[in-house]
Each structure stands twice: as C-alpha cells, then as structure tokens.
Amino acid sequence: MFLLACPHCGPRSVDEFKYQGEVTRRPPERPTLRELTDYVYFRDNVAGVQREWWYHGTGCGLWFVAERDTRTNEVLRTEIPEPSRGRTPAPVEAAVPDTPAV
Amino acid sequence: MRIAPQPGERIDRRKPFTFEYDGAKITGFEGDTIGSALYAAGRRVFSRSFKYHRPRGLLCCSGDCPNCMMTVDGVPNVRLCVEPVRDGAVVRAQNVLGSLDRDLLSITDKIGGPFTPVGFYYRTMIRPRRLWPLYEKFLRNVAGLGKIGENGTHRRYDTEHRRVDVLVIGGGRAGREAAARAEGDVLLVDEHGGGGALKGRALGIYEGGLVPVDAGDVLYRFRAERIVVATGGIEQPLVFPGNDLVGVMLPNGVRRLTRDWSIKPGERAVVVTADDAGLEAAGDLRAVGTEVARVVDLRSERIVQLAAVGKRGRLSAVLVDGEAVDCDVLVMSGGRQPAYSLLAQAGARVEYEPRRGIFVPTELPENVEAVGSAAGDLEGAAVPAASYDGGDGKCFVCICEDVTEKDVKRALAEGFDSIELAKRYTTATMGPCQGRLCHLQSIRMLARETETDEAAIGTTTARPPWGPVELGLLAGRHYEAMKRSPLHFRHEEAGATMMWTGAWRRPFAYGDPAAEVRAVHESLGVIDVSTLGKIIVEGPDAAELLERLYPNRFADLAVGRIRYGVLTTDGGRIMDDGTVARLGDDLFYVTTTSTGSESVCEWFEWWNAVWGYDAEIVNVTGALAAVNLAGPQAREALGALTDADVSNDALKYLDAKEITVAGVPCLALRIGFVGELGYELHCAASAGEHLWDALVARGAVPFGLEPQRVLRLEKAHVIVGQDTDSESNLLSAGMPWIVKEKPDFVGKWAVELVEERGIRERLVGFTMDGGLLPPEGAQVVENGKSTGRVTSSRVSEQVGKVIGLAWVRPERADDGTRLSIRIAGADHPATVTLAPFYDAEGAKLRS
Amino acid sequence: MRFMSHPEGVEFASPLRHVDGIDDVSHLGKWEIRGDAHGLDGEVIRISPDRALVVGDRRPDAPRVYDMTAALAAFEVEGEDLMRRLTELDLDELPAIGSILRGTPALIERRGGERFRLYVPQELGHYVAETVVDLAKGLGR
Structure with missing residues (x-):
C-alpha cells in the first residue's frame, strides 16, 4: 500500500483513495462511433509517467490529478483542478473515461 | 541429560x-523451550519428514528448519525449539500414522523412492480416472503438514498502526548498535x-516504508521513514x-543446547565445518x-567423501574419506548466508560473491539500510562443495520438502534448468523454511550440474512473508461496516425481518408482505427510505451543472417542482436514477438510489472538477431520515399532523414543499x-423516530422492501442495477422521453449513436398467462433458443396475475406480443404489456 | 432548508444511543461551510481547501452553511494506543480526516492530552462506536 500525497491532506495510504484512471480527452464535438469508443474504452496504459484522476474518498473528498510513474508508483506531482467560484466555467479540456463507480 | 548448572545458562x-x-x-524450567525440555527428557525424534516420513531431530534451534514442528494446544506447525515452555501446554506430534518413533507411513522411505520421484504428483495417480476419488482421499490424508482443528481456532487478533523514524529489524549485535546510533x-x-x-517478526518491507510485524496476537503495521535490516x-x-x-x-543447535x-x-x-562456528x-x-x-x-582440509550413516534414522557413524567414526552427534557448518530476503523484497539487488560463496545484497533503496551479517559483513568461510559423495543414503538438498540431489538432477534432465522453474518443479525452497536452509544449496547444485556458476543461476524472487504467519493475524479483526438507518431500532422493535442491501440493513417485511401491499393499496402504509442518497446542489451554476449531467431538462424546472431523472455515462450506460426537486432558483435537492448515493455524489463532484461550475455538491444522505407515506388515506393522515395546506391544489403530484409534520420540519x-397517493417526508435524522412514531400512531402500517418491490413492479418502475445492467441504455430501457434536445449532456453522443x-434488446413488462412465477433470471425462449431474460417477477394480488419485467428482442417488444418463458425446463406463455400493470394513467398518483 | 435542522422540543435521537460505554457528544452543533471560513465563531476545522466544519451551538454567519448536526455521530475516547488500533493517521497531525477501521471515513481531533474526538457518518456511528468499545476491551479496558 504505497503512499499518495493528497494535495490537501499530505501523504496517505493509497487505500484511502479511489483511482479513476487516466486523464482522457472528452471529444469537444460530436464524435464518430470510432472516436467515442476510443474515448470511452481505450487507454494508453503507459509504462511510465501518466496523468490520472484520484479521489480522496476516505478523506477530504477532493478530486485531483496526479502524475504517477506506473512502474514505481512514485507520484511526481499533484494538482487540484482550478476552483471556479464566480468564473464562467471552462470548456472541457481534460475529462473523463466511462468508469463510474457503481 | 541435563548437566550440572553452567555459568551463563538461560534456565531458572x-x-x-x-x-x-x-x-x-x-517438566522444563523457565528459559527452556518445549523443544529443549523434550530433548532434556531424552526425546530425539521430533518429527517425521514431509514425503518420506523419515525421523527428524533438532537441527537449528533457531526456529528456521521444519524439524521440530508439532501441534501445541491445537495450533499446528509450532516450532518447539523456540516455543517457551508453559504449564499445561498440550503437545502432539503431527504428520505421523502411529507414533514418532514408529510411523507406519515411513514405508514411503523404504519403497517410495522409485515411486515418488520429483514431480510424481503430476504423473502418477492420474489413471484410471475413475479411481481419482480414491486417490484424492488418500492424498488429502497424507498431504500437508499439521491439521487445524475441525472448528479452527478462534482467537482475538488486533492490528496496531505505528509510526517511527527508524525501524531496526533484528536484535543482534549489529541491530542493537544501529538502534543506539540512530536518531529520532x-x-x-x-x-x-x-x-x-x-518481540515480533518483520514479515516484509512494502512500499511507503510499510513493515508488518507479527507479534502473535497483534499485527503491527509500521510506517518507517528509514528501515535498518539487521536480520543476520x-x-x-x-x-x-x-x-x-x-x-x-547446525552449530547453533549445539550452542543453544x-x-x-x-x-x-x-x-x-x-x-x-567451513567456518569458526563449527x-x-x-x-x-x-x-x-x-x-x-x-x-x-x-578451510584447511580438502575432503571428497562425506556421509552419515544411521540406524532407524538416528546417526551412528560418519564416513570421512573412507574413515568411519562412530558418533551420535554430527555438527555440520557450511558457513553463513546473509539473510537478505527483506532487503530484496524492498528492492535491493542480490549479487553472488564467488570468493565467499554467498549472495550479498547491493543497490539498496534510499530508505533502507543493511548492517552486520545481513549486509554481508561475515567472516571468511570455505566454500563447500555442492554435495559430497560417500554412501547410498538419501542426500537432501531441501529437508522441508524431502528434495534430494537425485531429484534436482532429474528435474534438470527434464529441462527445468532455470532456478525459478526447478524450484516450482521440485518444490525445493517452497517448504516451511522458505529457502533459509536450501536456497543456496539448490543454486549451487544447479550451477555445478549445468557447468556454470552461481551468479549465472541467480536467486529466486524474495516475497513476503519472511516466515510463517497465521492467516487469522493477517486477516485481523473482522470489520463489517453496517449502515443503520435512523429508524433502525424501530424496525427491530417491530420485529421486522432485516436484510442486507449493500452496506445497509433494511426491513424485508414486518410480517406478511402481501398484507403490507394491501395496506398501501387500501388504506395507508409507511416505509423507511432513509437509505436513499440525498444530495444538495446549490449555486449560481447549479441548474447548468444538472443540465449537463442529466439527459433531462432542469433549467426550466419551476421552483417547488420535482422531475424524475436518469443518469447515464458517456458510454450510454444507465448509472442511477432518482428525483430532482428545485427548492430555489439556485438550490436543488437530488435523490439517488440507496446503493448509488456515494457514487453519484462522486460523479457530480468529478464532473464539477472537470467543468468548474460554481455549484456546491453536498452529500446529505446521512443527515436526513426519510419516509414514504403512501395509500389512499395519506393526505388525510398528513393533514392531521400538519398546519400546512396539503390539499391537492396546494401540494400537487410532483410538488416539493417544506412543511412541519408532528412538530418536525420536513x-x-x-x-x-x-x-x-404518497408523500416522501425528509427530516433531520435525529428527529426521524419522532416523525415515524407520529405516522404509525396515525394508523400508517409499516411496510418493508419486499412489499415495496411488488408495488413498484405493478407500476413497472425500473430498479437500476436489477432491471438494467452495464449494457442497458435509455432507448433499450424504454425511456426515450427522458432524452431532451440540448447541446451537451453526459451520454448524449452514445444515445445518438x-x-x-x-437497439439490440428492449426492456418490457409482461404478464404470465398462467399462475406460475418465473424466477428472476429465467430465460425468454424462441424456438428453443434463449433470446431474453426475466429481471423482475412477482405475484400481484392487485393485478390478479403474475407480472414482471424482461429483456426481449426489439422485434418481440410490441404490446401484446406472445412470449415463452422457461420455468424449470418447460416453456410457459406470457404476454408483453408496455403500460404499467396498475393505474396505467397515474390517476391514483394525482388524486 | 429548515428540514435539515433538528427541531426544538423534539428529543435528539443520537445514533449512538444504543451503544454502552461510549462518550457520546453527537448532539453538538456541526455546520459545514463551503468557501471562506475565516473569522467564524466556534471551533473551525478545515476539511479541504474549500470546506470546513464548524462545531458550536450557533449557526455560523456565512453564505453557504449546511447543518450537519444530525449527519455526524461524534464521540470521545481516551488513549493513543486505542487510536493506533483504529487508524493509521498521524496522531501528531490532527485534526485530520481519514480512514479508520479499514475504510470508514472519520474526522479526528485531539481534545488535549490523550483524549480524542471522532466524527463519523451517523449511519455508521453505531457500528464504529461498538467496534471501538470492543477494541478497547482488547487493550484490557
């Protein structure tokens, strides 16, 4: 159980978090079937550094993005998505695979 | 054979x-182990070996080898050489038929050689197949080590978390010195x-400086900044x-005795001996x-021949280069091998050092240090031969698994020439000692036989646990996180039959489910729905966020109104459903299914993290109790408990309103x-019992989940996860009306595609022509082939039929289509019914 | 949203009311603040950059406040040894919110010396409190 540094709480056992997969790009316009299945089902699955979504579920409840080396579990960087209070929402830059928690 | 008191003896x-x-x-003394007390009492044979049932005696007195394993107080495989004596302990030999001195299974040693070569269990007892049950019974009996009592052992195990700056593993000289040196x-x-x-055994070194330590009844989970390994x-x-x-x-056996x-x-x-220890x-x-x-x-004498001979398994003489010496003790010492296992687990590399004939750890991870013998800091020893000749007795490479030199050669001849393969084939190093006394020997023998060197053979992968551990300790205490509704104890008091739904305990029914259904239809019922997920979405962008999360429209929902909503994923899958009530321009109250509360809340928060709307998402599932008051008398009952106007004009179907019921704001x-006709009443969890009591006092009949399932099926309401699965989408589930024209929502593209x-299949309602109840999961068949399945089915008194929901081919989904449903091997006719079975127009709901 | 708050004149049914041997403080007022929580009255515990819990009888004066009094069971226990059997959290870095009993979220604060207060979701309160009482027994209490 490696340690993952929550950007708010600091290093915690990884079992406090939920892993939500690679950061993917949601198609900005209506995709073809091929593009949709690519976005929903296909992952790069790199052996190396990747950007991924984590949720500190048994903790502060923060969603954040971590850069993790999948070979060593070393987390190089974490970032909290920019809070938007009072701003117009940003269009979808990076988003979400179809891996909801059920 | 206890001698006169010695200076420095450890017994009192x-x-x-x-x-x-x-x-x-x-009888033994304080300071004795059970093993030493038995030895002092004259016992020499402590066990029978795994395969050949050869007599075995004390060897290492360090807790490493398998030779003194017995069952103590019902706990099998206890190493007596390190188990302290205690009054009243009951010690039994294991792996014997008869007694340790006369074990009937030792026949395998006499005749078994040719019949039980390495890998015999892959080859023998396979044919004829019909005899397998007999073989299996025999093998079950002879396989394995000690036996666990029929009822297992029920002990209390606890887990304790500790944090330290420096954890030193191993209390020998090097370890003690390292601990004294360390700071913090x-x-x-x-x-x-x-x-x-x-006192405890470190079982492994994991990521994040995690070191579990087995201390008997407590498993310590250490998180250490720095780990010093001094395992000797x-x-x-x-x-x-x-x-x-x-x-x-071994020398330590003699030293301790x-x-x-x-x-x-x-x-x-x-x-x-190869070193000073001998x-x-x-x-x-x-x-x-x-x-x-x-x-x-x-180191000074080169010998070619070495063999021990014995009578009845006990040493009687040693042959050294042709010279026979009578003796009853033989001390053998092949030098010491660094106990690097924990280091290798932590990520260190292990390198062969030909000069000393040992493997030493190198390239340690940053947070790990090795000191003393474990680091390879050992006196010089001669490198012994891979094996010595000199007799026709069995020559063991691995005493735990009874693997002989012959077995290793045979494995090689069969092509298992890599150490990892040879290990799995011969099972050498896979016994209780886990390679402590046989890993180096296996490598050395493979190197000699393949005419290469030990470095080329390499080591097998070191894995936790470093030493045997009770499964109960690893499992630890049993945690069963049970969620209780604020009304939980009312249900228990009412004698409800409780059932698990996810982590929740909920009433199945309080008595006869059919009677509870009747009460709802005819008069008044009340059900605890506190388990529903409840989420507040508030902020200037709340409506916009929901517009994008749901296929439905919410921007045009009037304040005080409710709309049914279904959530889908971008893959189009139906994820959850519930209601959304608008309580203010910027304030929405969302309910989810009971099992979906956490995942839906996460889902909302996630998309909001992606999109960055100004909207708070607050999970208030536990904050609120909720009950559904339903039945023709619901308005009358509610009216009697509130000053608010609850007339059909003031509180219409799909209206949401804050009212005070029995003194409780809801x-x-x-x-x-x-x-x-029904009202869901949501109030502070701490006031739930008060509200419930008032409703029951007004004559509401509590009903459980089972009657609720009948009632909802009569309305053909879908339960997400029961009637839908990971393939279901809004169109196939028959909810095209949910989907609204708008620029974007999660799942939009999938629905359009x-x-x-x-669609490939369609969810429909059906009624059985006869009275037979198909089980949930029953097949819908056409020409003998399965083309669909039943997801829900119940007997409905109200409808007077058996009703259900089923997935069928779209061609078979029109109202009135005849279906065949297979029940217990026979096909029974059913009819597709697309409208709800009960009150199709919803007149009752609006009444 | 008056329906979120426990009404006066109605007995407060604590989620821990059926657990013996626990120091129940569930009745304390608990308010979740979203956004800026600076300068608020009462004890302010930061949960995340954007969320805080205020413990006190009076509703804090902030734009986005949610009454969580009934949502969280709260109780106090004595002893670091007991806490170490509950959680891996660093007891020198409190208050903190994290996992107890292998997967139940809890907010833990130190109430001086070896006294700790735990806030847990009320629906799990009975289970947590019962388990804590049993773990204390394992330590001979």
Missing part, C-alpha cells in the same frame, strides 16, 4: 513448568525479543548422504563432556414510487 531451575507430550508429563524515534524489533526490542546470517547445512539423520546439527539449556547433546561427536561448537561439546572424535575444518416530496444504429 527454581521455576519448573510441566506440560503434556503425547500423554506423558514433561527509533524502534528495534526482534523475533526473540529481549534487550528492549519489541543463516547457518547453512552441507549436502551429503544421510545429512538429515537425527543427530546431525549446551550453553543456554545446559544439556549434553550426545556422547560422541564429529564436526565438519570449531566453537566443538568447544561447547567438550565443555559439557561430549567427546569430539574428529574435527574436519574445510421536506415533503409528492412522488409515487409505489403507485398510490444508439438511435442511429438501433
């Missing part, structure tokens, strides 16, 4: 302890305790014919009066999951 002769061994009373919060752990060390070195046996005979010992426990190990001894053992033997007949120091949602390509 004034404190005797008595235990029972195979019916006899044995330092903890020393040692398998035998003492000297201020925590392990005395290595030599490989020669007869090297497992009772009387053959003589110095710690003042026991004379035997009358006449021979020592064959010479020291010779001194120890002489000191207690054992004659040392011959000492072979392999959010009243007029919705109709169960098909009758499904629309273009058509």
Whole structure:
C-alpha cells in the first residue's frame, strides 16, 4: 500500500483513495462511433509517467490529478483542478473515461 | 541429560513448568523451550519428514528448519525449539500414522523412492480416472503438514498502526548498535525479543516504508521513514548422504543446547565445518563432556567423501574419506548466508560473491539500510562443495520438502534448468523454511550440474512473508461496516425481518408482505427510505451543472417542482436514477438510489472538477431520515399532523414543499414510487423516530422492501442495477422521453449513436398467462433458443396475475406480443404489456 | 432548508444511543461551510481547501452553511494506543480526516492530552462506536 500525497491532506495510504484512471480527452464535438469508443474504452496504459484522476474518498473528498510513474508508483506531482467560484466555467479540456463507480 | 548448572545458562531451575507430550508429563524450567525440555527428557525424534516420513531431530534451534514442528494446544506447525515452555501446554506430534518413533507411513522411505520421484504428483495417480476419488482421499490424508482443528481456532487478533523514524529489524549485535546510533524515534524489533526490542517478526518491507510485524496476537503495521535490516546470517547445512539423520546439527543447535539449556547433546561427536562456528561448537561439546572424535575444518582440509550413516534414522557413524567414526552427534557448518530476503523484497539487488560463496545484497533503496551479517559483513568461510559423495543414503538438498540431489538432477534432465522453474518443479525452497536452509544449496547444485556458476543461476524472487504467519493475524479483526438507518431500532422493535442491501440493513417485511401491499393499496402504509442518497446542489451554476449531467431538462424546472431523472455515462450506460426537486432558483435537492448515493455524489463532484461550475455538491444522505407515506388515506393522515395546506391544489403530484409534520420540519416530496397517493417526508435524522412514531400512531402500517418491490413492479418502475445492467441504455430501457434536445449532456453522443444504429434488446413488462412465477433470471425462449431474460417477477394480488419485467428482442417488444418463458425446463406463455400493470394513467398518483 | 435542522422540543435521537460505554457528544452543533471560513465563531476545522466544519451551538454567519448536526455521530475516547488500533493517521497531525477501521471515513481531533474526538457518518456511528468499545476491551479496558 504505497503512499499518495493528497494535495490537501499530505501523504496517505493509497487505500484511502479511489483511482479513476487516466486523464482522457472528452471529444469537444460530436464524435464518430470510432472516436467515442476510443474515448470511452481505450487507454494508453503507459509504462511510465501518466496523468490520472484520484479521489480522496476516505478523506477530504477532493478530486485531483496526479502524475504517477506506473512502474514505481512514485507520484511526481499533484494538482487540484482550478476552483471556479464566480468564473464562467471552462470548456472541457481534460475529462473523463466511462468508469463510474457503481 | 541435563548437566550440572553452567555459568551463563538461560534456565531458572527454581521455576519448573510441566506440560503434556503425547500423554506423558514433561517438566522444563523457565528459559527452556518445549523443544529443549523434550530433548532434556531424552526425546530425539521430533518429527517425521514431509514425503518420506523419515525421523527428524533438532537441527537449528533457531526456529528456521521444519524439524521440530508439532501441534501445541491445537495450533499446528509450532516450532518447539523456540516455543517457551508453559504449564499445561498440550503437545502432539503431527504428520505421523502411529507414533514418532514408529510411523507406519515411513514405508514411503523404504519403497517410495522409485515411486515418488520429483514431480510424481503430476504423473502418477492420474489413471484410471475413475479411481481419482480414491486417490484424492488418500492424498488429502497424507498431504500437508499439521491439521487445524475441525472448528479452527478462534482467537482475538488486533492490528496496531505505528509510526517511527527508524525501524531496526533484528536484535543482534549489529541491530542493537544501529538502534543506539540512530536518531529520532527509533524502534528495534526482534523475533526473540529481549534487550528492549519489541518481540515480533518483520514479515516484509512494502512500499511507503510499510513493515508488518507479527507479534502473535497483534499485527503491527509500521510506517518507517528509514528501515535498518539487521536480520543476520543463516547457518547453512552441507549436502551429503544421510545429512538429515537425527543427530546431525547446525552449530547453533549445539550452542543453544549446551550453553543456554545446559544439556549434553550426545556422547560422541564429529564436526565438519567451513567456518569458526563449527570449531566453537566443538568447544561447547567438550565443555559439557561430549567427546569430539574428529574435527574436519574445510578451510584447511580438502575432503571428497562425506556421509552419515544411521540406524532407524538416528546417526551412528560418519564416513570421512573412507574413515568411519562412530558418533551420535554430527555438527555440520557450511558457513553463513546473509539473510537478505527483506532487503530484496524492498528492492535491493542480490549479487553472488564467488570468493565467499554467498549472495550479498547491493543497490539498496534510499530508505533502507543493511548492517552486520545481513549486509554481508561475515567472516571468511570455505566454500563447500555442492554435495559430497560417500554412501547410498538419501542426500537432501531441501529437508522441508524431502528434495534430494537425485531429484534436482532429474528435474534438470527434464529441462527445468532455470532456478525459478526447478524450484516450482521440485518444490525445493517452497517448504516451511522458505529457502533459509536450501536456497543456496539448490543454486549451487544447479550451477555445478549445468557447468556454470552461481551468479549465472541467480536467486529466486524474495516475497513476503519472511516466515510463517497465521492467516487469522493477517486477516485481523473482522470489520463489517453496517449502515443503520435512523429508524433502525424501530424496525427491530417491530420485529421486522432485516436484510442486507449493500452496506445497509433494511426491513424485508414486518410480517406478511402481501398484507403490507394491501395496506398501501387500501388504506395507508409507511416505509423507511432513509437509505436513499440525498444530495444538495446549490449555486449560481447549479441548474447548468444538472443540465449537463442529466439527459433531462432542469433549467426550466419551476421552483417547488420535482422531475424524475436518469443518469447515464458517456458510454450510454444507465448509472442511477432518482428525483430532482428545485427548492430555489439556485438550490436543488437530488435523490439517488440507496446503493448509488456515494457514487453519484462522486460523479457530480468529478464532473464539477472537470467543468468548474460554481455549484456546491453536498452529500446529505446521512443527515436526513426519510419516509414514504403512501395509500389512499395519506393526505388525510398528513393533514392531521400538519398546519400546512396539503390539499391537492396546494401540494400537487410532483410538488416539493417544506412543511412541519408532528412538530418536525420536513421536506415533503409528492412522488409515487409505489403507485398510490404518497408523500416522501425528509427530516433531520435525529428527529426521524419522532416523525415515524407520529405516522404509525396515525394508523400508517409499516411496510418493508419486499412489499415495496411488488408495488413498484405493478407500476413497472425500473430498479437500476436489477432491471438494467452495464449494457442497458435509455432507448433499450424504454425511456426515450427522458432524452431532451440540448447541446451537451453526459451520454448524449452514445444515445445518438444508439438511435442511429438501433437497439439490440428492449426492456418490457409482461404478464404470465398462467399462475406460475418465473424466477428472476429465467430465460425468454424462441424456438428453443434463449433470446431474453426475466429481471423482475412477482405475484400481484392487485393485478390478479403474475407480472414482471424482461429483456426481449426489439422485434418481440410490441404490446401484446406472445412470449415463452422457461420455468424449470418447460416453456410457459406470457404476454408483453408496455403500460404499467396498475393505474396505467397515474390517476391514483394525482388524486 | 429548515428540514435539515433538528427541531426544538423534539428529543435528539443520537445514533449512538444504543451503544454502552461510549462518550457520546453527537448532539453538538456541526455546520459545514463551503468557501471562506475565516473569522467564524466556534471551533473551525478545515476539511479541504474549500470546506470546513464548524462545531458550536450557533449557526455560523456565512453564505453557504449546511447543518450537519444530525449527519455526524461524534464521540470521545481516551488513549493513543486505542487510536493506533483504529487508524493509521498521524496522531501528531490532527485534526485530520481519514480512514479508520479499514475504510470508514472519520474526522479526528485531539481534545488535549490523550483524549480524542471522532466524527463519523451517523449511519455508521453505531457500528464504529461498538467496534471501538470492543477494541478497547482488547487493550484490557
């Protein structure tokens, strides 16, 4: 159980978090079937550094993005998505695979 | 054979302890182990070997080898050489048929050789197949080590988390010195305790500096900034014919018997050693009066032949280069191998050092340090031969698994020439010692036989646990996180039959489910729906966020109104459903399914993290109790408990309104999951019982989940996860009306693509023509082939039929289509019914 | 949203009311603040950059406040040894919110010396409190 540094709480056992997969790009316009299945089902699955979504579920409840080396579990960087209070929402830059928690 | 008190002995002769061994009373002293007390009482055979049932005696007295494993107080595989004596302990031999001295299964040693070669269990007892049950019974009986009692052992295990700056593993000289040197919060752990060390065995080194330590009834989970490994070195046996005979010992066995426990190990001894340890053992033997007949120091004397011979498995003589020496003790010492296992687990590389003939750890991870013998800091020893010839006795490479030199050669001949393969095929190193006394020997033998060197053979992967551990300790205490509704104890008091739904305990029914259904249809019922997920979405962008999360429209939902909503994923899958009430321009109250509350809340928060709307998402599931008051008398009952106007004009179907009921402020949602006039009342969890009591006092009949399932099925309401699965989408589930024209929502593209390509199956209602109830999961068949399945089915008194929901081919989904449903092998007719079975127009809900 | 708050004149049914041997403080007022929580009255515990819990009888004066009094069970226990059997959290870095009993979220604060207060979701309160009482027994209490 490696340690993952929550950007708010600091290093915690990884079992406090939920892993939500690679950061993917949601198609900005209506995709073809091929593009949709690519976005929903296909992952790069790199052996190396990747950007991924984590949720500190048994903790502060923060969603954040971590850069993790999948070979060593070393987390190089974490970032909290920019809070938007009072701003117009940003269009979808990076988003979400179809891996909801059920 | 206890001798006179010795200076430095570890026993206190004034404190005797008595235990029972195979019916006899044995007495030892404080400081004794059960093993030493038995040895002092004259016992020499401590176990029978795994495969050949050869007699085995004390060898290492370090808790490493398998030779002294017995069952103590019902716990199998206890190593007696390190198990302290205690009064009343009951000690039993294991893996024997008969007694240790006369084990009937030892026949395998006499005749078994040719029949039980390495890998025999892959080849024999396969044919004829019909005899397998017999073989299996036999094998079950003879396989494995000690037996666990029929009922297992029920002990209390706890887990404790500790944080330290420095954790030192191993309380030998090097470990103690490292602990004294270290700064900050330092903890020393040692398998035998003492000297201020925590008594326990480090089982492994995991990521994040995690070190679990087995302390018997407590598993300590250490998180250490720095880990110092001082696990020492392990005395290595030599490989020669007869090297497992009772009387053959490692130097530490002799040292502990003589110095710690003042026991004379035997009358006449021979020592064959590659290092000083053997010479020291010779001194120890002489000191207690054992004659040392011959000492072979392999550093100065080259020998070719070495063999031990015995009678009835007990050593009687040693042959050294043709010379026979009578003896009852043989000390063998093949030098010490660094105990690097924990280091290798932590990520260190292990390198062969040909000069000393040992493997040493290198390239340690940053947070790990090795000191002393474990680091390879060992005196020079001669490198012994891979094996010595000299007799026709069995020559063991691995005593745990009874793997001989012949077995290793045979495995090689069959092509298992890599150490990882040879290990799995021969099972050498896979027994209780986990390679402590056989790993190096296996490597050395493979190197010799393949005419290469040990470096080329390499080691097998080191994995936790480093030493045996009880599964109960690893499992730890049983945690069953049970969620209780605020009304939980009311249900228990009412004698409800409780059932699990996810982590929740909920009432199945309070009595007869059919009577509870009737109460709702005819008068008044009340059900606890506190388990529903409840989420507040508030902020200037709240409506916009929901617009994008749901296929439905919410921007145009009027304040005080409710809309049913279904969530889908971008893959189009139906994820959850519930109601959304608008309580203010910027304030929405969302309910989810009982099992979906956490995942839906996460889902909302995630998309909001992606999109960055100004909207708070607050999970208030636990904050609120909720009940559904339903039945023709619901308005009357509610009206009697509130000053608010609850008339059909003031609180219409799908209205949401804050009212006070029985003195409790509630959010009243007029919705109709169960098909009758009904109000969901949500209030502070701490006031739930008060509200419930008031409703029940007004005559509401509590009803459970089972009656609710009948009632919702009469309305053909879908339960997400029961009637839908990971393939279901809004169109196939028959909810095209949910989907609204708008620029974007999660799942929009998938729905559009499904629309273009058509659906493959469709969820429909059905009624059985006869009275038979198909089980949920029953097949819908056409021409004998399965083309669909039943997801829900119940007997409905109200409808007067058996009703249900099923997935069918779209061509078979029109109202009135005849279906065949297979029940217990026979096909029974049913009819597709697309409208709800009960009150199709929803007149009751609006009444 | 008055329906979120426990009404006066109605007995407060604590989620821990059926657990013996626990120091129940569930009735304390608990308010979740979203956004800026600086300068608020009462004890302010930061949960995340954007969320805080205020413990006190009076509703804090902030734009986005949610009454969580009934949502969280709260109780106090004595002893670091007991806490170490509950959680891996660093007891020198409190208050903190994290996992107890292998997967139940809890907000833990130190109430001086070796006294700790735990806030847990009320629906799990009975289970947590019962388990804590049993773990204390394992330590001979």
